[in-house]
Amino acid sequence: MGLKIIKLSVSSDTKIATSPTVTRFFYEVPEPLSQITALKIDATHFLDDTGRSVESLPSLNLNNSYFNVYINGVLQMDDNFAYTAGEEGIGNLLISIPEGTEIAAGTPIILEVINFNPTLKTTFET
Template sequence: MKSREVNILPLKIMKLALEATSVINVNPLVTRFFYEVLAALDGPTTLSIDAASFWSDTGAPATALPVLSTENSSFEVFINGVLQMEDISTYTPGATGVGSLLITVPAGSSIIAGSPVTLVVTNYAPTSDVDIVT
């Protein structure tokens, strides 16, 4: 019987030979609204600000608050220049009318007359472009 020599090649991971580049644009649309508190508020109470009571970045009265894009948006509330906790604010966009912002002033907290309230609404419209070369 003749002996036969067998060459065994080592195992190897096979991969695709390709290159990919991607460009992602976030495209934020930031809208700011401003309000000045008319009278001092001591908690517990709620400050209700409708859209028509806000001013826009141009100083013109606001007409409606923007709708928040599902999963691609956020809003922030600043009182006297200080960012506030999310759970004290309720934002209602203009889709159901002109919109409003409710701020819950907890017990032991207060807002002094003349304090500025700034509402910042950010909606994102992301785009992506992927180029794959094989």
Template sequence: MALQLMKLLVTATSTIETGPTPAKFFYVTTGETAAGATLSIDTADFFDDAGAAASNLPVLATSNSYFNVNVNGVLQMEGISTYTPGATTVGSLAIEVPAGGDSIPTGSPVVLEVINFSPTSTTTVTT
């Protein structure tokens, strides 16, 4: 028999699932925030879907998460909000109201939605 190269035959199949883990937080403004000013909301000022006071704002997973801010039911531009995860006095949401625009009136609902993705994968190798 002539010499020949012997190779392994290997096949692999991967299944990747990416499941979001959303968290929503709600706040109602207690005073007007004028144009050019910043509305700062502490973790303790938010309440969750069940109506309970929030105790912690979740960490954003690096390169695998995002947050949305809605004021009066309108999704806001990313550049006006600063999100800081953490417990009371550490975690917060700051909304910089653009100068020359409209203010945020008293009684306005603010909704913070934090979405982290939890990818899982399985690989089956057949030889």
């Protein structure tokens, strides 16, 4: 009998699910802001989607998350913000206010945090 090449017969199927978790936090500016260079909003000053006070801000999943900031309903440029997550009573949003900018009293500031929790399932069949 002659030589043969023997090879495996394997097939696979992979499914990826991204499962985003979206959390929103709300803050209302208590007094007009002008002539300042930054506004720091601590976690405890935010309200959640149910109107309850927030104790901490969620961590951002490394390479699987992002956050948006809206001022008066308008999405803002990313370089004006620093986000710090934290444990209970810790965490804040730091907003850099460009010179000549004013934020009126009562203006809503919305912080939206999106974390993705991807799962991967691969099945092999021989």
